[in-house]
Amino acid sequence: MNILLTSVGRRTYMVEYFKEALKGQGKVYVSNSVKTYTMEHADGFLVSPLIYDSNYIDVLIQYCKENEIAAIVPLFDIDIPVLARNRELFGQAGVKLIVASTEVADKCNDKWLTYCGLKDMGLAQPETFISREEAKVQLAQNNIQFPLILKPRWGCGSIGIMEACNEKEMDVLYQKLYKEIFDSYLKYESNADQANCIVIQQKIDGQEYGLDVFNDLNGCLATVVAKKKIAMRAGETDVAEIVAREPFMGVATILSEKLHHVGNLDVDVFLTPDNRIFVLEMNARFGGQYPFSHLAGVNFPKQIVKWLRGEGNDSSLLNAEVGVRSCKDLLPVRLN
Numbered sequence: 001m002n003i004l005l006t007s008v009g010r011r012t013y014m015v016e017y018f019k020e021a022l023k024g025q026g027k028v029y030v031s032n033s034v035k036t037y038t039m040e041h042a043d044g045f046l047v048s049p050l051i052y053d054s055n056y057i058d059v060l061i062q063y064c065k066e067n068e069i070a071a072i073v074p075l076f077d078i079d080i081p082v083l084a085r086n087r088e089l090f091g092q093a094g095v096k097l098i099v100a101s102t103e104v105a106d107k108c109n110d111k112w113l114t115y116c117g118l119k120d121m122g123l124a125q126p127e128t129f130i131s132r133e134e135a136k137v138q139l140a141q142n143n144i145q146f147p148l149i150l151k152p153r154w155g156c157g158s159i160g161i162m163e164a165c166n167e168k169e170m171d172v173l174y175q176k177l178y179k180e181i182f183d184s185y186l187k188y189e190s191n192a193d194q195a196n197c198i199v200i201q202q203k204i205d206g207q208e209y210g211l212d213v214f215n216d217l218n219g220c221l222a223t224v225v226a227k228k229k230i231a232m233r234a235g236e237t238d239v240a241e242i243v244a245r246e247p248f249m250g251v252a253t254i255l256s257e258k259l260h261h262v263g264n265l266d267v268d269v270f271l272t273p274d275n276r277i278f279v280l281e282m283n284a285r286f287g288g289q290y291p292f293s294h295l296a297g298v299n300f301p302k303q304i305v306k307w308l309r310g311e312g313n314d315s316s317l318l319n320a321e322v323g324v325r326s327c328k329d330l331l332p333v334r335l336n
Contacts, residue, residue, distance in 0.1 A: 001026035001308060002069045005042075006060070006083070007051070007076030012038040013291055014075060014301075019043075021302035029067055031060065037333045051078050052188050057086045064095045071096040071308055073263070073286070077156040078189065080284055081105040098217070098304060100261040100284035107259070108282045109189065111153050111199045121258050123251060124278045126204050130196040132174055136167065149201045150174060152181050154189035156283070161235070163203065174198060204280070206272040210237060210289040211245075212264055213252045214300055214318070217307045219260035223318035224252040225293040230325070236288035241325040242296040251277050264290065264300060296324035 003018055005011075008030040015038060018028045027043035039045035046063045049056045064072070072095060074080050083090070084102040091097075099105070107113045115128040127144050129135040130153060138144045150173050151161045160180050164170035177198055181190050190197035212225040226248050230239040245252070248269065255265060259282075266287025268280040290300070299317040306314055 001071070001305065002029060002043075002067055003027075003305075004029045004031060004060075004064060004067075004069045004072045006031045006048075006072060006074045007079045008032050008036070008038050008042075008045075009075065010036055010038055011075055011286075012041050013294075014286060015041045017294060017299070017301040018073075018305075021299065021305045026070075026305075027067070029063075029069060031063070035335065037335055040336055050185075051076075051082050056082065057089060061089060061093050061095070064090070064093055069095060071098055071304075073098045073304070075286055077109055077283055077285065078185070081109060096308065098263045100259070100263075100265075104259050104261050104284055108265075108284045109154055111151065111155070111281070112196070114282060115199070118279050121254055123254060124276055126278055126280070127202040129200045130198070132170070132198075132200065135170075135200045139167070144202050146170075147203045149203050150177055151199055151201070152177065152186050152190065153193070153197045153199050155181075155186055159184070159186065159235070170200075204270045204272065204278050206270040206278070208232075208280075209243070209248065209269050209271060210240065210287070210292075211248055211252055211267040211269060212287075212290060212293050212298075212300075213255050213261075213267055214264050214303075215256055215261050216313065217262055217304075219256075219262055221253060221256040222303070222313055223298070224249060225296070225298055225320045227289055227292050229289075231327075233328075236328075237292065239325065239327040240289060240292040242292065242320045242322050244322055247271075248277065251279060255279075255282070259284075263304065266290070291328070292324075292326045293320050295326040296320040296322075 029044045030042040031046040031048040033050050083099050084105045107117045112130050147165050162173045208229045210227045214222045216222050224245045226243050226245040227240040228243050229237050266283040270278045298320045303317045
């Protein structure tokens with residue numbers, strides 16, 4: 001069984017995790033729009049067109065056929081809705097997509113749809129606006145207060161996230177962020193609604209946690225892993241500790257059952273001093289915080305391989321050891 005990891009970027013660890021899961025009974029291929037060091041660790045790689053290129057899907061399908069690839073696991077937010085919309089084409093080529101539905105992908109990528117969807121589920125949300133004018137009205141009525149967080153409606157990681165402490169600052173940062181969006185690849189999705197491509201959110205005070213809400217290939221909950229975020233770097237978790245999942249199971253179960261996603265759902269939540277859980281963002285993929293789960297004993301790649309082979313849940317792969325603290329490291333390398 002051969003597996004393709006798309007938009008692999010610098011995630012060398014994901015290549016190694018899937019290689020170990022296959023144990024020589026299959027190969028791990030990767031794709032990315034530019035050559036990276038990670039690609040040299042795979043059994044084969046494709047320098048693909050950009051995700052929004054008209055040939056992107058055709059090139060991927062052809063690569064899958066040439067290399068007898070059975071399944072694709074995307075590792076980048078923007079990749080997911082593009083793949084999901086072409087699920088039937090991949091199916092005709094005999095390729096299984098470990099990808100959420102188009103509806104779920106859009107709900108995760110679009111911060112406004114995230115807010116509306118989570119609110120419909122009855123989950124606590126920071127007050128959120130896509131109209132700067134409406135945010136100012138609510139400020140004037142003392143329904144919200146500074147500081148406020150500005151971020152791209154369609155974005156990922158910490159790209160473009162800004163904090164405004166007063167109205168003048170909000171106006172300046174809004175214009176700055178708008179320019180940044182359309183000077184970057186975020187412009188592709190933001191073109192869908194240029195007038196409302198920035199969300200404004202009330203800042204939540206509390207401790208941030210990350211959740212891996214892991215569903216099987218039928219969209220049923222397999223396990224939940226909870227992590228306390230100790231340190232952050234450029235929007236990604238740098239140091240984290242596995243904690244008991246029980247306080248978060250209610251939220252995680254609702255997300256699993258309502259979204260019915262496939263594979264991992266990377267979720268950011270805040271626990272406030274009065275023990276309220278606010279769900280901030282979701283990514284329907286292996287997120288940057290997954291390695292902390294893996295280092296604590298879970299093995300989602302191996303479980304995915306078992307599912308693809310028609311096997312059931314393996315409890316030994318789904319339980320993390322509470323109290324394990326891990327960190328990421330930087331390793332300079334020279335490209336071949």
